[in-house]
Amino acid sequence: MANTSTQGQPVQYLPTLEHDEGVAAATKLFAVTFGTEPSGVWSAPGRVNLIGEHTDYNAGLCLPIALPHRTFIAVRPREDTTVRLVSDLGDGSVAQVELGGLKVLGVKGWAAYPAGVAWALRESGHGEVRGFDAAFVSCVPVGGGLSSSAAMTCSTALALDDLYQLGFGGDDEGRVTLIKAAMMAENDMAGASTGGLDQNASMRCTPNHALLLDCRPELDALHSVSQQSFDLDALGLELLVLDTQAKHQLNDGQYANRRSTCEQAAKTLGVANLRVVADEVAASSDQAQALMDVLGQLSDETMRRRVRHVVTEIGRVRSFVTAFAAGDVAEAGRLFNASHDSLAHDYEVTVPELDVAVDVARRSGAYGARMTGGGFGGSIIALVDKGQGRHVAQHIADEFALRGFHAPRALAAVASDSARREA
Template structure:
């Protein structure tokens, strides 16, 4: 069998030179700046961002690099190393949401979004992109592109947001709008926050609860698997990956409808309330657990905020969940809500397990997350499930899909030095089943987006 390919990150200096050279070849003059923004891996907390929940991403060492220069008109021209002969262009003057097709909608959309947000000094630009973030892999190649573009535009047009975490929130909103409104690829903000706000050697506990400021929404969490003799395998299934075919939006809409029925603004309100209740058997002792709500159990967690008997002595998580689920329209809505509530709870439990050095518990939580995404949220496909199952059979502590699903990648927590063997076993099984050949990368917690030239 053919050895599974591993994608290595680019050296910043070499990648900056490559982007610079591509810019000069394409436009005949040099760029003003080169910025880089990473892809991301979400360790746990999937489909929780747009529900006001918690996520635990790391920035990948794999990045997208953009060489960029401002123009004195409203024309945008973009080129990428994927096809250097194809230069896409658009005019920002009179541009409306959804009017740019193809990959160029992402960088053009950032400038459009900034202008829509009131930054009238933002005009056209020329840009050249070089990237090692695998496309269509569920590792946020689009966020790496929009975030690098946003920071480069902030730089050349002197907006002043890129130098602080608080300022970057403005650029994150522009990047989110570019994806949602111009490119039509729904995103909840996890990817852009990870790309702009992570730090080397750390994951971030990203709190997507509405109304939080920059300081409240992100807490760095140490992520050093080497200290535990482990590594994180990321494997791109190379299955077709689409989030703009309505499946993502359908699940988001179901969650919004559930909130309306439950009388809450976000499912996070339910998750927080349930997390403060004891489980069955703990109520008499007065024990209040703060860990995962429903991780590894068929019944996850959920609960309407403001219910008058929520914290009396007889109320437990399980009883409240029965009431919450009973208020929903049907079994499908119940399963969608059950995933979100249980997944929010798993994030803090995973952080606690990391802090305690309990890697087996981390692996169990990875497994519970994937099983919930497969059975309750129904966003996996055969390639993702097969890859996860093979990784588990090969001794992974835990494995799960990462990203929005419907294609993309898995992550597996494995002993140091085992990534190649596990990836090869998955590739061999893919070949046997007639799937596309996968590709892999060993991941560690990289730095946030930054200027590299």
């Protein structure tokens, strides 16, 4: 792997696009590309998951926050069913998709995400959704495990909801319909398996709060989420997010393999999903023994390790919410560490860059550190004292330089707002 850094070079911090800057940039790209003005500009955030990894598709618990880093979309509806798309992350070329007759996996490349949202809405009975022209401008790191794809699909979904007056974007319950369209776009058109955490975070998070997301399918919109105060300043803390820039890809079969193993385990155990097992273990007077009894019913060692991660991770989400609310920073950090160790050893979704970054963060004074997102590359988060984020990030960057890894990038995570209309 090529070394793109030298030891001692200041670590790069990723800036945000503020409201005026994002609107102006998206509007300009639209006008230059399509020769007219957009009907409006919308945006949606990336997300970082505090804890609860690979639990969403197991009907478990997750705890994401929305990032201040957002994707802006300038859009104008069309009278036909053609979709034309341009992104500031590309070479300026326009991707074109015809919605009429579009089938599953019918679009290749990044255009599958926004075009897939329109397709999903039409497939769900909203035939009034037609074609559109759209320009995307984003500061969400691509491939960093911070859900740049959900920022794109959710901003598109909210824009189409407004433009075609579907009426879903105005409340939490309605946004669940848009979330389902965004998930359908990723799963069925882009072929990138997703369990819903990312889209829920991008659509439902609120400033200064973490979203406690309960993914049990029987819950309605009102009961599937609760807003948990996430005030880092009050505890004198900072949440460092560091993108390792290790290649991050979830559509190469690894994610789907983990998901399939969990579904097979649930079937073997005779339960609808592994959340049922996690709740039974949590209710036991001897949780360790209860977990051992469950694992003893599985003959495959890999399956046992996958199940152990899911069950214990769901428990760690509950414990983290309790610890943070009580101001128990040491316990919150311990839970971060335990989560990463489980993801590394039981779920096997880390890579050397993630493990090294976590190890250096811990040695540099972090209360706890863990990978975040689907794994196989991407980002870590570290809970540190306020003002220490750059210090920790620099130590990681220096270690990466010594090992010949790509130079990492960092950002400051502040719990931010969900998808919204900007102009």
